[in-house]
Amino acid sequence: MDYNLQSEWSFETNSWLDLYKSEYTYNVEHQRLTSIYSYFDEESSQWLSQNMDEYFYDEYGNRNIEIDYTWVNESWEKISKDEFVFDYSYNAEDLLFPNEYAEDYTFSHMLTEVNYFSWSNDWEPWSNNVLYYSPKNVNALVEVSGLTYAVYPNPSAGTVWVESDHPIQQLEVYSAMGQKVYHKAMDSHHQQEKLSLQTNSWIKGIYFIKIKGVNGQMNTVKLFVE
Numbered sequence: 001m002d003y004n005l006q007s008e009w010s011f012e013t014n015s016w017l018d019l020y021k022s023e024y025t026y027n028v029e030h031q032r033l034t035s036i037y038s039y040f041d042e043e044s045s046q047w048l049s050q051n052m053d054e055y056f057y058d059e060y061g062n063r064n065i066e067i068d069y070t071w072v073n074e075s076w077e078k079i080s081k082d083e084f085v086f087d088y089s090y091n092a093e094d095l096l097f098p099n100e101y102a103e104d105y106t107f108s109h110m111l112t113e114v115n116y117f118s119w120s121n122d123w124e125p126w127s128n129n130v131l132y133y134s135p136k137n138v139n140a141l142v143e144v145s146g147l148t149y150a151v152y153p154n155p156s157a158g159t160v161w162v163e164s165d166h167p168i169q170q171l172e173v174y175s176a177m178g179q180k181v182y183h184k185a186m187d188s189h190h191q192q193e194k195l196s197l198q199t200n201s202w203i204k205g206i207y208f209i210k211i212k213g214v215n216g217q218m219n220t221v222k223l224f225v226e
Helices: none
Strands: 002-010 015-026 032-041 046-057 063-072 075-091 109-119 123-130 141-144 147-152 159-175 180-185 192-198 205-213 218-225
Touching (some): 147 218, 159 218
Antiparallel strands (some): 002 015, 015 032, 032 046, 063 075, 075 109, 109 123, 147 159, 159 180, 159 192
């Protein structure tokens, strides 16, 4: 077991006062199994449990389930659950994870989706987050399966051009958090090989341009907005 202790200095008592404590348990493979969060109650001079996170892993060591509990009436009660979905054909080391996940989790494979559930006698779905990727070494020109896409200027703070050597059927743009910020679909009479995006109103950061060609193949190019 491992733990972190948070304290503050009291000038009245001229000593450190305990505030919060986080305790962690691990399995033999050094994977975290639980995180228990407590606070120090001055009246009883005891540590009182507050919340707990429980973690589960797949056969490859990816954390695929996280369950949150709260301490009520001397027992742990479920609050929420996160389920992580992976594409095992890609290794995590070859990808750039969105910051939300890169800082908190260690994955061996491509995380493609996070499903969120709340507890009310049973698990009820309430939210979903889909992740999109580009290769780790991305520049403005990407060639996939014989199709070439150019995104320029990249980085950009205004107009961005998306150009292909084949007509573009559909164009979608997602933020690093998986939120769709742009969508345009063209019928067969209005498909073009060059389209423009106006990014001046977008929040600075990383975006993923999802391009669908006439052959139906989807490809993703990363865009930096300044």
